[in-house]
Amino acid sequence: MKDNKVDIYEFISGFSGSAGTAVITSDKAALATDGRYFNQASKQLDSNWLLLKQGLEDVPTWQEWTAEQSEGQKTVGVDPAVITARLFLLSTAEARKLSEKIKKKGGAELLGVKANLVDLVWGNERPPRPNEKVSVLDIEFAGKKFAEKIEDLRKELDKKKSAGLIVSVTPTTATLYVDQNKLSDKVIPHLGENVRIRPYSAIFEDSKAFGESLEMLAPIAGRPPIPKKKFWISTKASWALSLELGGEEKVEEVRSPIGDAKAIKNATELEGMRACHIRDGASLSEYFAWLEEELVVKGTKLDEVQAADKLEEIRSKKDRFVGLSFDTISSTGPNAAVIHYKPERGNCSIIDPTALYLCDSGAQYLDGTTDTTRTLHFGEPKEMERKAYTLVLKGVIALDRAVFPKGTSGFALDSLARQFLWREGLDYRHGTGHGVGCYLNVHEGPIGIGTRIQYSEVPLSIGNVLSDEPGYYEDGNFGIRIENMIMAQEAKTNHKFGDKPWLSFEHVTMVPMCRKLIDGKMLTPEERTWLNDYHQEVFDKTKGFFKGDERTLKWLERETRSINVMEFTLT
Numbered sequence: 001m002k003d004n005k006v007d008i009y010e011f012i013s014g015f016s017g018s019a020g021t022a023v024i025t026s027d028k029a030a031l032a033t034d035g036r037y038f039n040q041a042s043k044q045l046d047s048n049w050l051l052l053k054q055g056l057e058d059v060p061t062w063q064e065w066t067a068e069q070s071e072g073q074k075t076v077g078v079d080p081a082v083i084t085a086r087l088f089l090l091s092t093a094e095a096r097k098l099s100e101k102i103k104k105k106g107g108a109e110l111l112g113v114k115a116n117l118v119d120l121v122w123g124n125e126r127p128p129r130p131n132e133k134v135s136v137l138d139i140e141f142a143g144k145k146f147a148e149k150i151e152d153l154r155k156e157l158d159k160k161k162s163a164g165l166i167v168s169v170t171p172t173t174a175t176l177y178v179d180q181n182k183l184s185d186k187v188i189p190h191l192g193e194n195v196r197i198r199p200y201s202a203i204f205e206d207s208k209a210f211g212e213s214l215e216m217l218a219p220i221a222g223r224p225p226i227p228k229k230k231f232w233i234s235t236k237a238s239w240a241l242s243l244e245l246g247g248e249e250k251v252e253e254v255r256s257p258i259g260d261a262k263a264i265k266n267a268t269e270l271e272g273m274r275a276c277h278i279r280d281g282a283s284l285s286e287y288f289a290w291l292e293e294e295l296v297v298k299g300t301k302l303d304e305v306q307a308a309d310k311l312e313e314i315r316s317k318k319d320r321f322v323g324l325s326f327d328t329i330s331s332t333g334p335n336a337a338v339i340h341y342k343p344e345r346g347n348c349s350i351i352d353p354t355a356l357y358l359c360d361s362g363a364q365y366l367d368g369t370t371d372t373t374r375t376l377h378f379g380e381p382k383e384m385e386r387k388a389y390t391l392v393l394k395g396v397i398a399l400d401r402a403v404f405p406k407g408t409s410g411f412a413l414d415s416l417a418r419q420f421l422w423r424e425g426l427d428y429r430h431g432t433g434h435g436v437g438c439y440l441n442v443h444e445g446p447i448g449i450g451t452r453i454q455y456s457e458v459p460l461s462i463g464n465v466l467s468d469e470p471g472y473y474e475d476g477n478f479g480i481r482i483e484n485m486i487m488a489q490e491a492k493t494n495h496k497f498g499d500k501p502w503l504s505f506e507h508v509t510m511v512p513m514c515r516k517l518i519d520g521k522m523l524t525p526e527e528r529t530w531l532n533d534y535h536q537e538v539f540d541k542t543k544g545f546f547k548g549d550e551r552t553l554k555w556l557e558r559e560t561r562s563i564n565v566m567e568f569t570l571t
Contacts, residue, residue: 011126012118015044017340021062025069032062035429036339039475043338055429063098070107080112080240081204095239096248112243134182136190137439141367143268147194149261150174156257163214163229165257166207166241177203204244211246234259236445255457259446262437264463269438270487272367273465274508277485279318280363280370281510281538282545287311288359288376289555295353295378303350304330304343308361315363325362325369325442332357336375336479339430339471353378356385356478362442371442371467373483376514388472389480389517394420395470396482397530399432399449399505403491406501410449410466411456417449417470426472431455433466436485460503464488468507480517484509510538512559520563528563535560 010016013029017037023030032052033041041051053059060068070076076098099110119126139145157165175196188197198206216225227250233241234256242251265273291307294300308328315321331341333355335348343349351357357378362371375389395417402416410433415422417432431450434443447464448455460466464487471481484507491504512535523531539560546553 011122013045013049015041016342017041023062023066023069025074028069030062030065032065038429039338039473040340063101066098067101067105067107070102071105073106073108075108075111076102077111077113077117078239079114079116080243081114081238082116112239114240131179131182133184134178134187135184136186137366141268141272141439143266146191150194152261153257157232160232161229162232162252163227164210165232166210166237166245175206177206204240207241207244211244211250214246214250232257255446259444260458262440263435263444263447264461265438265465265487266463269368270463270465272365273369273438273485273487276320276363276365276368277370277372277508278510278541279320279365279545280315280372282542283311283315283318283363284359284361284372284374284511285542285556285559286314286546286549286552288374289552290314291351291357292376292378292555293551295351301350304332304335304348305345307351307359308343311359311361318363318365320366322364322366322439325364325371329358329360329373331359331479333478334476337473337475337477339473339479339481354380356381356480358479358481360481360483364439366439368438369436369440369442370509371436371483371485372509372511373469373471373481374511374514375480375482375517377516381517385478385480386517386519387522388426389482389514390519390522391420391424391426392470392472392480392482393513393518393531394523394527395432396468396484397527399468399470400484400486400507401504401526401530403493403502403504404460405498406461406503407459408503409456409459410447411451411453413460414450414455417468421470421472428471428473430471432470433468433486436465436467438465460488462488462490462501462503468505482513507534510541512538512556515559515561518563523563532562535562 012024013022013031015031015033017033017040019037020031020033020041023032028050029048030050030052031041031045032054034054038051038053045051052062052065054061066076095110102108102110153165174194175198176191177198177200179200180197183197191197210231214227214229214231216227219225230250230252231245232254233245233251235253236256237253242248242253245251287310290310291302294302308330311328312324327342329341330343331338332349332351335341335343336356336358356375358373358375360373362369377385381389398419399413399417402413404413414432418427421427431448431452433449435445435447436442437444446454446458447460447466449466449468466486466488467483468486469481469483471479473479486505486507488503489506491502493502496502513531520528539556543553543556546556
């Protein structure tokens with residue numbers, strides 16, 4: 001629904017963030033969200049809503065708040081088709097835990113309601129599902145045939161003695177649930193006989209049949225019959241899917257093996273990510289040079305959306321460009337403190353050249369996906385702005401330079417990026433890094449770098465692509481974030497303790513840091529060397545795009561000049 005510029009939460013509450021849970025009773029309404037959206041939600045919710053700031057002390061989780069409202073034998077209803085796993089949502093196991101909380105508080109039960117009540121209120125005004133065409137990604141970019149990927153998955157199913165993974169793949173067939181009108185002419189011949197095509201809505205009907213078809217073990221000693229094998233479903237699958245398959249006795253919730261495999265890029269995908277980030281970096285340098293000239297030299301009045309439109313125009317001219325990977329966060333001054341700010345056409349701010357400007361943007365290319373954030377100042381930054389920016393930059397560098405043993409998770413690495421802010425009593429309310437797909441989702445699990453417990457469950461592996469994006473935000477004042485893409489690789493170390501591989505990161509984002517915002521005296525010699533080397537790499541890899549473009553080339557030369565190590569000043 002977000003692709004159609006609307007969301008069920010926004011319709012019912014006015015909140016347009018991408019993560020949240022709304023709970024509505026006959027006389028109260030609460031919306032729970034995480035630190036990325038505290039500022040935004042407090043502005044968008046009216047007086048009818050209670051904002052549950054998840055993760056803060058003495059603030060109940062939405063599950064706890066819901067259970068409290070159920071006192072007096074009240075029933076809690078949910079739409080099982082849209083309730084899924086993890087922090088704000090429900091898997092089968094989490095549904096059971098919530099049901100137990102409800103009963104302990106004196107509530108009646110947790111009930112799956114097939115008719116979504118919000119949809120009934122929304123009625124005919126509810127937008128249709130997105131209808132973009134499904135296309136075939138050539139092996140030149142994918143690096144591996146889909147039939148080989150399915151075969152790898154079947155080997156995993158056999159190893160774990162599973163009846164199948166409801167994505168849906170069974171031991172003999174794979175089924176794609178999609179509306180036929182979304183398939184381009186090339187898709188069906190590409191899939192061939194390996195994949196059945198079924199309507200999107202048939203997944204529940206088929207799942208019921210799958211569950212009923214499981215071979216059961218005979219009952220013994222009063223024990224009811226149980227299946228010889230269970231179906232795997234992802235921890236992010238809907239509760240409704242589990243119920244149709246027959247519930248917990250026929251289903252095992254697992255971290256999706258497809259997600260695990262997708263997170264480890266093959267050599268072709270890694271090379272594609274390197275290449276597309278060079279083209280994308282050139283686009284951003286051209287954009288920032290243009291923006292500076294418009295704001296400072298010409299005095300042009302540009303709003304945040306007009307600037308974002310120009311960036312998209314520049315990107316669209318690059319080879320293999322397909323579209324944006326998400327809506328551009330183009331934010332000036334206090335708007336930059338809203339972590340996932342989205343400027344609205346006709347209702348956004350004019351960019352102030354005397355304030356910080358934060359641009360978080362990305363694109364989809366046939367050979368990869370980009371996501372880059374840079375914070376700039378076109379005038380004279382304040383002392384605190386330079387200090388905060390440099391602390392954030394030191395965090396970016398620390399994570400980029402990390403060397404760690406195989407088996408280390410992103411949960412364990414998170415503090416590397418926060419340590420410099422922490423020493424000053426500062427922090428940020430979002431993760432330090434998220435997984436990134438290759439011509440797929442710009443936010444891709446199961447890996448990440450942050451304090452979420454799921455990031456402790458999956459160790460980082462060679463071939464993972466993640467963001468490195470610490471930040472700092474002062475509500476109503478300014479926001480700073482720097483984001484590079486990094487790829488996990490085997491590190492070259494003098495020793496190999498435990499006789500196991502050690503890992504490090506390769507950065508692929510090719511965009512300069514903002515010189516005006518760097519306090520060179522706060523950087524160590526090692527950090528200055530890293531920064532100078534990075535800027536030289538950016539210059540060498542992107543300068544070829546600016547033949548005949550004197551404005552951008554001059555901007556790039558200025559922004560990538562070395563920091564003078566001896567004098568601790570910018571030269």
